[in-house]
Amino acid sequence: GQQLNQSPQSMFIQEGEDVSMNCTSSSIFNTWLWYKQEPGEGPVLLIALYKAGELTSNGRLTAQFGITRKDSFLNISASIPSDVGIYFCAGTRGGGGSNYKLTFGKGTLLTVNP
Amino acid sequence: DTGVSQNPRHKITKRGQNVTFRCDPISEHNRLYWYRQTLGQGPEFLTYFQNEAQLEKSRLLSDRFSAERPKGSFSTLEIQRTEQGDSAMYLCAIDGGSGANVLTFGAGSRLTVL
Numbered sequence A: 001g002q003q004l005n006q007s008p009q010s011m012f013i014q015e016g017e018d019v020s021m022n023c024t025s026s027s028i029f030n031t032w033l034w035y036k037q038e039p040g041e042g043p044v045l046l047i048a049l050y051k052a053g054e055l056t057s058n059g060r061l062t063a064q065f066g067i068t069r070k071d072s073f074l075n076i077s078a079s080i081p082s083d084v085g086i087y088f089c090a091g092t093r094g095g096g097g098s099n100y101k102l103t104f105g106k107g108t109l110l111t112v113n114p
Numbered sequence B: 001d002t003g004v005s006q007n008p009r010h011k012i013t014k015r016g017q018n019v020t021f022r023c024d025p026i027s028e029h030n031r032l033y034w035y036r037q038t039l040g041q042g043p044e045f046l047t048y049f050q051n052e053a054q055l056e057k058s059r060l061l062s063d064r065f066s067a068e069r070p071k072g073s074f075s076t077l078e079i080q081r082t083e084q085g086d087s088a089m090y091l092c093a094i095d096g097g098s099g100a101n102v103l104t105f106g107a108g109s110r111l112t113v114l
Helices: none
Strands: A005-007 A010-014 A019-024 A031-037 A044-049 A055-058 A061-065 A071-076 A085-092 A108-113 B004-007 B010-013 B019-025 B031-037 B044-050 B053-057 B065-068 B075-079 B088-095 B103-105 B109-113
Touching: A010 A019, A019 A085, A031 A061, A031 A071, A044 A055, A044 A061, A044 A071, A071 A085, B004 B088, B010 B019, B019 B031, B019 B088, B019 B109, B031 B075, B044 B065, B075 B088
Parallel strands: A010 A108, B010 B109
Antiparallel strands: A005 A019, A019 A071, A031 A044, A031 A085, A055 A061, A061 A071, A085 A108, B004 B019, B019 B075, B031 B044, B031 B088, B044 B053, B065 B075, B088 B103, B088 B109
């Protein structure tokens, strides 16, 4: 099935460093979402973006909805060990019913070295 | 607590056996989704219910798969004659909870087919 292009695939950083990851699509989306998944658990929503150009923060996390509606990025500032996990972008065309269906990227595996 | 309970959390079975997974949303939700996640990939859409009606099925859902939502509350996903390629995490999701166009996922049911 279709998946978004997410990069990088993995990152290994030192505690305190900033992190940036992005996601691109050949299709336009009306909503971009960023999820985090820890081992053995389901994805948990971090940030939701609804308007092109929108910049939204959630604590140390900041995400932007690209102007073209075909991309989004997520930044994590001052990383800490509990940031470890897999970060997924997801897009949807929105609306009701099956338009809630999400298309996911392959994920970015983040490892933080204390 | 994500608002979606999935059971069993882990299932190991031999090839050819049938397995059934159950999803229980804690509160009433019109729409319920099943996704499949294989190792190193993002979740992929399988099927979606609006109340009791199964409105959309992915091409990933072969005829060995059947999903039901008999009373519009809990849902089951059955896989008949399992194959090793069915090994994956099966995620259930409901719409809403944290904003529009957002899916809230359960912790998933991990299937290993030997």
